[in-house]
Amino acid sequence: MARMAGELVDNKGRGDVGWHWPPIHPEGRKFGLIAVGISLFAAFMAWETIAWPMAFLSLGVFAFFRDPERVVPQDDRFIVSPADGLVSLIAQVEPPAELTMDDGSGTPSLAREPVTRISIFMSVFDVHINRAPIGGTVRRLVYIPGKFMNADLDKASEDNERQHILIERHDGLMLGFTQIAGLVARRIVPFVKPGDTLAAGARVGLIRFGSRVDVYLPAGTDPRVLVGQKVVAGETVLAEIGERRLIEGIAQ
Structure with missing residues (x-):
């Protein structure tokens, strides 16, 4: 039986799939x-x-500005990458104050305790559409004006222009991530607002011309990626919630 173009593809071999030029956002x-x-x-x-x-x-x-479709892993335990690029830093830090402080709105916040931060650097050759690491409701979206230093530097998390996003899952789990402008990037463009409900891998915004995204993993969760690893937004699993394990790799 002939398959119709655009029909859903599943793991039973049903549907139609093929490479095509990605659309332009x-x-x-x-x-x-x-x-x-x-x-x-x-x-x-x-x-x-x-x-x-x-x-x-x-x-x-x-x-x-290409905007390819992505195949998002369908598992609530997974935190998927919000950005295409290179894992440039993995460190234990406290989340930004904008994600932990009581802002007076009554919205929930992250705990003020050290967690693992995964930093993903996007070069001008990477896809720059950013995606939601988990599904849930956008609780905070905080824009902070700042400098335009090299986004690959650790202090860019505190000094550069940036936008913090906090998502609450249906079971109350909170996850925060930050879009950071860089040397060439001069504009962070949001696609979402507080109150929006997102699926994992949904488009949340973009940063023009080279930048970085920081993801703050929930407490008790270790990364499944390594510094120097290439990741794909909406597809690469950064971590499994509540999973603690040491991962080692050798740079080739």
């Missing part, structure tokens, strides 16, 4: 079209030294 289309317009105008004016660089730039812009 609407947030990036205007930038790509501006670059294309400049390139075409320069070509019309025979300004080849401008036309060709702008043509390549337009391709780069479209690639930066």
Whole structure:
């Protein structure tokens, strides 16, 4: 029996799947079209030294804002990566004050105790759509203006422009993560607001042109990834809630 394009694929072999060019997120289309317009105008004016660089730039812009579909692991125990990129830091820290303090709104907060923070660095070549690490309700979304230092530095978590997001799962488990702008990144664009209910892997926002995302694991949870490992937003499992284990690896 012929399969219809777009039909659901499952582990029984039902459905249809194939590679295709990923769509471009609407947030990036205007930038790509501006670059294309400049390139075409320069070509019309025979300004080849401008036309060709702008043509390549337009391709780069479209690639930066690509928004591929992801296959999200369906298990409430899993915390999935909110970002594509490289695990650059894993450390024991206290969550940011914006996620632990009583803000007077009556919304819950994280406990003021050290937890494991996983930092994921996104280069300009990575997909920059960020996704929810767990399913639940957005309880806080706090934007903090700041500097634009190298997002790969540890102190970027406290000094750079950033946006904190706190999600509460149906059973009361809380998880916080932070979008951090970097040297090139100059804008954090949210797709969600407090009160929104999200599925694990749902799109929550993007950071333009290179950045970092910090994830604060719940207490008693160890990471399943290593520093130097490449992760994929919405697909790579960063940790299993309540699982404690030492993972070792060798850099190749």
